Amino acid sequence: MPLNTNGRQSERHVIAVVVQIDSAQRKERIGITRDVSASGTLFLSNSKFEIGEWLEVTFHISEDPGSIRKGHGEVVRVERLEPGRQWRYAMALRFDQPLPDSEDAFFAELEERT
8 A cells, every 4th residue: 555645554534532442461441542544543541551562442433332443453652741631641553454444434433423
């Protein structure tokens, strides 16, 4: 897939939705996405994950249990945010596989939630 103009493999969508974050050691942590693409997401959380750590991120698109989508991937960047903010960390996650229904229906559903 060719790179777009900002050097990324997939178009980035500015979408803020609550996600559940699970690692091998910690379950049911909460975060919020800042942007999402088919190949990854940047999310904010008070839980700090380490570079190289593998996570599962669960997107709850609606109240319907059939609307749940999951992404799995590796933390590739961790940034400590300024003190006094609602969230303590910003982390970039690179998905090991593109999100299901990623380019069309999935992003349309997420954008409706914001």
